[in-house]
Amino acid sequence: MSFAATVLTLYPEMFPGPLGHSLAGRALEDGRWTIDTVQIRDFASDRHRTVDDTPAGGGAGMVLKADVLGAAIDHAMQRQPDAPVLAMTPRGQPITQKRIRSLVQGPGVTLLCGRFEGFDERIFEARPVEEVSLADIVLSGGEMAALSILDACIRLLPGVMGAASSGVEESFEEGLLEHPQYTRPVEWEGRTIPEVLRSGDHAKIAGWRKAMSEDHTRLRRPDLWERHGGVRARPASGVRHEDKEADQ
Known part of the structure; x- marks a missing residue:
């Protein structure tokens, strides 16, 4: 059974991106992992397919709407009910090698990529979404962080790296x-x-x-x-x- 990745994003064309090359690319061709991108905008209910709105209480930027995100997450959870949902956000817990290894032991992962000023807080109250960050940096969106997390997972899948010890004798293990x-x-x-x-x-x-x-x-x-x-x-x-x- 292959490791299944689902990515919720406004820019599905960014995937698999670099993961279509080298070890990850060969593993994708061999069916060791799969990737499915979901366009968040498809779950907007108005004719303009609006996914964001101004922050409650005022402030700069725009915030991704809870109703749109909730529908997108529900769609992903129906397709992969046993896969954890991780939201890419600078305020999340820093992802660790230990967490990566635990993800690899499961059937896959769903990654929610944010944009603008982030997510409506209510999605974290209403859905089982884990907030994670790549580092103490702010990116333009969650896609780059999602690619990095997927790469960290894919390289640990059985048969992806040439030497079995390659994933053991390295930083953080x-x-x-x-x-x-x-x-x-x-x-x-x-x-x-x-x-x-x-x-x-x-x-x-x-x-x-x-x-x-x-x-x-x-x-x-x-x-x-x-x-x-x-x-x-x-x-x-x-x-x-x-x-x-x-x-x-």
Whole structure:
């Protein structure tokens, strides 16, 4: 059974977009996942097919109407009753790799893409819609965020990535950022691949990679490091970053 994606959008022509190429594109051709776009405007009831209106209480911009959105969501839920509905909005909970993995375990997902000043709040009260965000940024619409979330899901589907370990040894899978990666040539512009990676000692390599993941997470993403537990392991080299900084 393939992973079924439904996208509610005012711009269905944006899909599959980049997901029609590379790994995701091949997986789409192979039937490992499917995508169905739903034009939100089709659920407007007036002759002008109006999907938005001015904000109650005044203010700039326009807001997507609850009656139109509700009808579009109901349509998607009838087609995929077991798929969660995610609304793309900057105020939503940041999407995580853990949430992506949970989505992949299910039959698919319905993604609601906003525009203008966002959604009428009542849809979140009346429908089981989960508000998610891609990052602490504001986009012109939810389509780009939806594409990113779908890409994150598709690459984890069975048979999409070549190596089974590709989806495991990477950032966020263990609550840490990924360790640095190197490849040939051994020397480039006077910089060499760390000796431990050329040693052939798999235990030492694993220890170095774990230590580097911890170092990078602690220094670059203290929020992740704190959630991880903040337990500092000594690198395989035996030299901590604090020791290096003290020597400089």
